[in-house]
Amino acid sequence: MYLVVIAWMYVAVMMAVAEATHPGGTLLGAVITFVLYGVGPVALLVYLMGRPARRAARARREAAASGAPDGGGKAPADAVAPVRKEP
Template identity: 65%
Template sequence: MYLIVIAWAYVTLMMAVAEATSPNGTVLGAIITFVLYGLLPMGILVYILGTPSRKRAIKAREAAEQTAYDEAQRQGAADTAQAEAIAHPSVTSPLPDAGSEAPAAPAVGAAVAVRKEP
């Protein structure tokens, strides 16, 4: 990718030099030539060709964040289980309903009983 950008920069620089040194050319024309034929297309090309590497970097960053989050959750669950074991020595399971208490809300996906209208 960089070889293409370097080669195109050289070509457009030579076009700008030719524009500036020709009898009918101007420095302003050379600058416009370099910007419109050189910098603008090179910027678009670098952006398009850099998309896969940007996507890989984003996925790697998200995977690292997910791993850190999972580790924090695992560590938090272990700390909670240890605190529960210390607070309630008779309860050995870290499951939520191990203390034989009714759940606060119905289970997800459970069918709710609905009475038929007479």
């Protein structure tokens, strides 16, 4: 995913440079081009693609806070074994 982000930011920078150096272009146009074609879409992409990782981290935090089993399917064992009366 980061390769796509780096490549797209390179393309956005080149578009902004072309806008700034064009005889009819302006520096303001270059900044707007970079923000609207580069920073905005990349920020949205990173946010959406990072959603599964954030969800998994939240689930791990909640499981650790609640003391739930670690997914082994068994209830946690008691620290002290039960004592039985002799007949």
